Amino acid sequence: MKDVAALAGVSVSTVSRVVNGTDVDAALTRRVRDAAQLLGYRRDHAASTLRRADRQSGSLGLIFEDVSNPLFSVVHRGVEDVARSRGVLTFAASSDDDPDAERQLAQAFSERGVDGLIIVPAGHDHSYLMREREAGTAIVFVDRPPRLLEADSVLADNADGVRGGVARLVENGHRRIGYLGDRQRIFTAAERYRGFRQALAAAGIEEDPELVRLDLYDSEVAHDAARELLTVSDPPTALFASQNLITIGAVHALRELALEHRMALIAFDDLTLADLIEPGLTVVAQDPVALGRRAAELVFDRLDGYEGPARSEVIPTTLIPRGSGELPPPAGNRRAQ
């Protein structure tokens, strides 16, 4: 900037004013612009915000479990869309579900002066974020709620999604419905299982522990659990798979037992080729773009001065029928009721 000022024959104040668009004599403006162009001048954003009154860095920090997880990368895109419309850029990083990593990333982002933090929480104690918030950083949680901290959050309607899926199975005549669940310490997994139980209760069906397998942490384990569950003495006529990897394991098990056209299946979360497998996979789909957009909007509401109580927003899910969820129970089972 000094160089630009020298070349244009004006003071650095004037250059600063031109760069910031405050009124400056047209001739001077031209001289400054020419000089800047010639020297390839680019304002130092950090120095600028250091001195500025509002102290906004124009950046947000996103902490996901994994930036390459298809769900979170789409959330990221949702955030980006609303942030970019305000000239705000996004940092993104992966915690790999490690609470220490989450903290370190939050700290690293804070040191870099992000205006807001959007977090898919890994930790179980977010009180450490109080200080960042007092320092003016807007904090919003996505996909899972914060613990030990009152803060804005945007969640998918996990319980309701499962409830709707299972209700559909019940409508189609199923009463013995198997459930394949993820680790119950994970918020979304616990919520989904809760939805399952609610749906059974609403239909007046008693839960059969034999038909429920929880804490399935990858497709292999889910595959084994599904095989077991499908071969109990009084097997289910329908299955609910509560998550992507579990769904893959379940489909493998159904194939192996040649049951894919006889056993109804509904899965939580959509998948790329879901309409190309046989039968088409009926899913309860989340809306990750909406999760991201809304989270960003809550961040900017705070930055724009909203100081009300923490808001918890819930984004609805959608049931997408593709065939597997519409299979009726076999005739024998129908009569048996």
Added chain:
Amino acid sequence: MKDVAALAGVSVSTVSRVVNGTDVDAALTRRVRDAAQLLGYRRDHAASTLRRADRQSGSLGLIFEDVSNPLFSVVHRGVEDVARSRGVLTFAASSDDDPDAERQLAQAFSERGVDGLIIVPAGHDHSYLMREREAGTAIVFVDRPPRLLEADSVLADNADGVRGGVARLVENGHRRIGYLGDRQRIFTAAERYRGFRQALAAAGIEEDPELVRLDLYDSEVAHDAARELLTVSDPPTALFASQNLITIGAVHALRELALEHRMALIAFDDLTLADLIEPGLTVVAQDPVALGRRAAELVFDRLDGYEGPARSEVIPTTLIPRGSGELPPPAGNRRAQ
């Protein structure tokens, strides 16, 4: 920092030294740390690098076509892994293949002082980046090479991947092979088509224009093109789909014509449920983590002082046989040769 110094009863110089780990008397160090802890002090990273000798901001800017594209989100993760091991954070943004957006993002990142830029190029003229590079920013291109700028790049071996896939089809006895290609102005699409022609030439097969459909920009268009191509008077016995969306269109067309078990199919790029569709989808898979890691390594090589000529690295692809690519031509066709 001033406040910490006051509370600890030392000068700001001493606080700075403690924060930066230069040797300070143990007792003073303790007093400073306690004061910092008490005040919730967090160093201002921007102010720090502003004054520092090396001027490194500890951040990288990534410009993808779309952060939510599964390929790029995995590249992102690869970059993140090597960057994080050096304490470097990553900005990421989507250009949506718009050259202007690419430029604006590059500029926004530069203003924020990123140490390096990793770009999936949208534009056709990257000379505008000369200035950033002169300013010390390391620049590496991923997935597609730069234009009008000598710069490091990391590409997948597109041509070779297709060549290998088509060679496999030829080995299995196919001589009439259909090709479904994306818009030829896209570098990767052109490369893949080049690989297709090379494979045919190597096998002494003359290219039949009737069996080649290019510039397919979405699954609908690909679906239509595949249907057409499969119903010409002398139809192919095998198909090569050059990209994800095209593959989806091709599989739909094969299903529609009930040809999925009679027509061989190999696709470029792996997909989540590829082993669960019938028959399993044989693919030429890229290694996006490696693309990202290598790109980050090239960035850090430059930042570490490497000043040699631009390097073009190529990451090999892998053929994953799952059934669809291993279907032989029908007996009649085999005799016909």
Added chain:
DNA sequence: CTGAAAGCGCTTACAG
């Protein structure tokens, strides 16, 4: 409208 000066939060020679 323009310029000289102070200062954002920090680091780093320079003395001591």
Added chain:
DNA sequence: CTGAAAGCGCTTACAG
């Protein structure tokens, strides 16, 4: 080992 002082690139009252 420690402190006073200068200065990184910028913005912004304050005079003129």
